[in-house]
Amino acid sequence: MKINDLPWPPNASEAIALQREFSKRLVLEGDVMNADLIAGVDCSSFGSTGTMVGAIVVWSISEGRVVTSVTASAEAEFPYVPGLLAFRELPVLLKAFRELDLMPDAVICDGQGTAHMRGFGIACHLGLYLGIPTVGCGKSRLVGSFTAPDSLKGSVSSLNYKGREVGRVVRTRTGVSPVFISPGHLMGMDGAVELILGTCTKYRLPEPIRAAHKLAGEVR
Secondary structure, eight states: OOOOOOEEEEEHHHHHHHHHHGGGOOOOOOOOOTEEEEEEEEEEEOOTTEEEEEEEEEETTTTEEEEEEEEEEEOSOOOOOTTTTHHHHHHHHHHHHHHHHOOOEEEEESSSOOOSSTSOOOHHHHHHHHOOEEEEESSSSSSSSOOOOOOOOOOOEEEETTTTTEEEEEOOSTTSSOOOEEESSOOOOOHHHHHHHHHHHSSSSSSSHHHHHHHHHHHH
């Protein structure tokens, strides 16, 4: 896959400045209603060694199965800093994307999109690199406040931060804890919710993310 060239920061303070600058480039509208090939991405690490494993799984909605997958490993060059996860995980994920033999219609990240203190989570950053629609699907909230959605699958409420909606809280299984969804790039809020619900089957998390998480753990 073609990867766009973006500046890379040498330290945390410049990384924060880049997030603020890059957030102005985001296109937060659109959907992928006719999409079929959805990539899920996840990272894991080898304990305290600093080695990261990035996994990409491409899931076919129409076939209900994984059609291809790829992994990569690399040494982490950026420390773990809350809000700067992308700078730790993106190098190994981009390495894996360069080996991917097909172009997915959209990407779901295990993490945040605009539901981030600077409106620029890993799904946003990856979207600018790849130039395709991306969505963040977090298991927990990073920022914002919300009222819990109803208990039925498909129930949705707004996630708000500093006076604006930055994401949606979505119940993907009846009676199970919701997930926190936000657009990354080339995707609107409604489209992000539709994509996540369309890739969830009988589990809380979307199938592409579940498969990527499993693959990353197996490689580790």
